[in-house]
Amino acid sequence: MTITLNEAIELITLEADMLDHSEFREWLKLYTADSLYAVPIDPDAKVEDLGKILNYAYDNAEMREKRVERLLGGRSISAAPPARTVRLLSRYRMLETGTESCTLRCAQLLTELRQGRERYYAADVTFRLKRTEDGLRINQKIVRLLTSTEALTAVSYIL
Amino acid sequence: MQDLPDPRSLVNADYADGSIYSNPELYDMEMDRIFMHNWIWVAHRSDLPEPGNFITTFVGPHPVIVSRDRKGDVHVMLNRCRHRGATVCERKSGTGASFVCPYHGWAYGLDGALRGVPYQEGYSGQLDKKKYPLVSLRVEEYNGLIFATFDKSIMSLDAWLGRAKPWIDLFMKQGAGWPVKTMGEHKFTFPGNWKIQLENTTDAYHFPIVHKSFLDSVDEETQNTFDFVGGKGFVEDLGHGHSVMVMIPELVDLDENLDAAIPERFLELAEELSKDYPPEKVRQIVRAVGGTGFNLNLFPNLACSMAFFRVLRPLSVNETEIRHIAIGMDGGPESANEARLRLHEHFQGPMGFGTPDDAEAWDRVQRGSLAGRDIAILLNRGLGHEAKREDGNLFSDVSAETGMRAAYRQWLAAMTDEMAAAETGV
Numbered sequence: 143m144t145i146t147l148n149e150a151i152e153l154i155t156l157e158a159d160m161l162d163h164s165e166f167r168e169w170l171k172l173y174t175a176d177s178l179y180a181v182p183i184d185p186d187a188k189v190e191d192l193g194k195i196l197n198y199a200y201d202n203a204e205m206r207e208k209r210v211e212r213l214l215g216g217r218s219i220s221a222a223p224p225a226r227t228v229r230l231l232s233r234y235r236m237l238e239t240g241t242e243s244c245t246l247r248c249a250q251l252l253t254e255l256r257q258g259r260e261r262y263y264a265a266d267v268t269f270r271l272k273r274t275e276d277g278l279r280i281n282q283k284i285v286r287l288l289t290s291t292e293a294l295t296a297v298s299y300i301l
Numbered sequence: 302m303q304d305l306p307d308p309r310s311l312v313n314a315d316y317a318d319g320s321i322y323s324n325p326e327l328y329d330m331e332m333d334r335i336f337m338h339n340w341i342w343v344a345h346r347s348d349l350p351e352p353g354n355f356i357t358t359f360v361g362p363h364p365v366i367v368s369r370d371r372k373g374d375v376h377v378m379l380n381r382c383r384h385r386g387a388t389v390c391e392r393k394s395g396t397g398a399s400f401v402c403p404y405h406g407w408a409y410g411l412d413g414a415l416r417g418v419p420y421q422e423g424y425s426g427q428l429d430k431k432k433y434p435l436v437s438l439r440v441e442e443y444n445g446l447i448f449a450t451f452d453k454s455i456m457s458l459d460a461w462l463g464r465a466k467p468w469i470d471l472f473m474k475q476g477a478g479w480p481v482k483t484m485g486e487h488k489f490t491f492p493g494n495w496k497i498q499l500e501n502t503t504d505a506y507h508f509p510i511v512h513k514s515f516l517d518s519v520d521e522e523t524q525n526t527f528d529f530v531g532g533k534g535f536v537e538d539l540g541h542g543h544s545v546m547v548m549i550p551e552l553v554d555l556d557e558n559l560d561a562a563i564p565e566r567f568l569e570l571a572e573e574l575s576k577d578y579p580p581e582k583v584r585q586i587v588r589a590v591g592g593t594g595f596n597l598n599l600f601p602n603l604a605c606s607m608a609f610f611r612v613l614r615p616l617s618v619n620e621t622e623i624r625h626i627a628i629g630m631d632g633g634p635e636s637a638n639e640a641r642l643r644l645h646e647h648f649q650g651p652m653g654f655g656t657p658d659d660a661e662a663w664d665r666v667q668r669g670s671l672a673g674r675d676i677a678i679l680l681n682r683g684l685g686h687e688a689k690r691e692d693g694n695l696f697s698d699v700s701a702e703t704g705m706r707a708a709y710r711q712w713l714a715a716m717t718d719e720m721a722a723a724e725t726g727v
């Protein structure tokens with residue numbers, strides 16, 4: 143069966159909710175073993191070229207696990223306590239879909255609160271989702287921040 | 302006119318007053334006396350390799366264009382139209398033959414010369430174009446590092462860098478025989494004064510404390526490499542506010558110790574490189590990929606920091622922009638440059654495993670130092686065993702605050718216009 147928009151939205155909304163509620167170990171399981179989580183700087187760079195250029199994050203499974211350990215370990219002063227976040231996903235568009243995988247783009251607006259300061263990050267997020275034995279999983283998540291080429295502030299959480 | 306703060310009453314040899322991070326009048330003085338009268342780093346040669354290339358950046362608060370003209374000469378010019386002041390270029394980088402002001406169309410060459418003025422007859426012969434080029438700063442270059450200054454009378458860049466030059470040369474060895482090139486940057490701000498970041502570049506003391514979570518994320522061999530506080534490293538005052546902090550003495554000269562074992566984390570890369578390069582070259586490249594074992598602080602705005610350039614720009618008394626510029630081998634193996642990028646992403650930038658924790662510590666300094674009045678910021682660590690080398694350089698152990706004392710000595714000299722006071726021992 144072709145992956146529907148609703149199925150896809152169900153998974154990425156679950157992901158967003160987990161990230162906002164610090165369920166990071168569970169979050170890791172939403173990804174396939176060969177998956178990529180990236181936050182590029184260059185707004186025009188193609189996904190397949192990201193490995194050759196500098197990004198904010200370019201994480202395989204191992205790096206994602208390290209990122210999660212850092213957030214949960216309590217040994218990082220910028221993440222102890224971690225920033226609280228609320229993210230909204232919207233404006234979903236299925237770019238292509240089939241029985242095995244689909245590519246979905248949406249908007250994300252994230253509000254962060256830490257040390258009494260509220261900050262906002264808007265982003266275009268593109269997901270590639272794959273059907274696996276365990277159900278639909280994330281194979282690729284590319285977070286293109288609206289402000290990626292501007293000066294950011296410390297982002298000690300997962301976008 | 303209001304009374305200016307007296308810098309002498311705020312900074313001493315081994316302590317400073319907390320208000321140096323938050324006094325807006327002092328900040329205005331710094332923007333003038335330090336950022337208009339010292340050499341300020343603006344670009345690396347590889348940012349504008351070809352004639353016609355340009356970038357836009359800042360010298361202190363002043364927007365500038367750095368361009369390479371047809372003859373290959375580099376110009377640093379205020380990004381300000383001579384007609385009524387509009388910026389003439391808003392692109393971060395590019396290639397072109399001229400800069401045309403968007404407002405009334407005055408056109409300037411790559412060297413800043415005013416070439417064209419639309420409807421010039423409206424000036425009835427009273428506008429001499431030769432008198433209105435873009436305002437040029439003095440520009441000098443050392444080993445690929447391009448600096449500019451408003452001040453036509455200060456010493457040459459060569460003399461200014463002085464004893465820091467051999468360290469710049471060592472730093473550039475991470476090109477592994479190829480020229481060093483920039484490979485993108487992480488740019489972020491933190492809500493604090495620029496000097497807090499300046500201090501941090503030669504602060505080994507914080508590393509095992511602030512960077513615990515980074516150390517947790519690397520293998521044991523790397524953890525040992527970064528376990529340098531209490532080790533054989535040192536901090537050395539190089540004069541003019543410059544200083545070097547050697548954390549990993551074995552990684553000072555990347556062309557030496559080429560027979561040392563390749564660290565485990567680089568074995569895969571070494572194997573990959575072995576397909577194209579002889580063993581000796583593979584070792585040189587791999588050593589270069591790991592970066593140098595030292596941080597070189599060049600007063601006031603550049604650091605050659607282990608494996609990248611750190612550039613600071615004050616935005617206001619309590620806000621600073623930092624750029625961590627990745628570097629690599631121009632023409633070198635792609636796999637090695639990609640390995641460098643992944644290492645850079647791991648520690649640096651707003652989503653790195655190191656930078657956000659640094660930024661948090663600096664943010665805390667800014668907020669904490671507002672508490673109370675007349676309370677000192679201590680800069681005396683390592684003073685008890687500080688000594689002088691034959692060439693006159695002061696040095697102390699790796700976690701000493703010798704580099705900060707060097708920077709503040711220069712700061713005071715610049716702020717009080719006593720440049721000679723900045724010379725140490727020579």
Ligand code: FES
Binds near residue numbers: 383387403407
């Ligand atoms: S302000 Fe530039 S042409 Fe008038």
Ligand SMILES: [Fe+2]
Binds near residue numbers: 655659
């Ligand atoms: Fe640090």
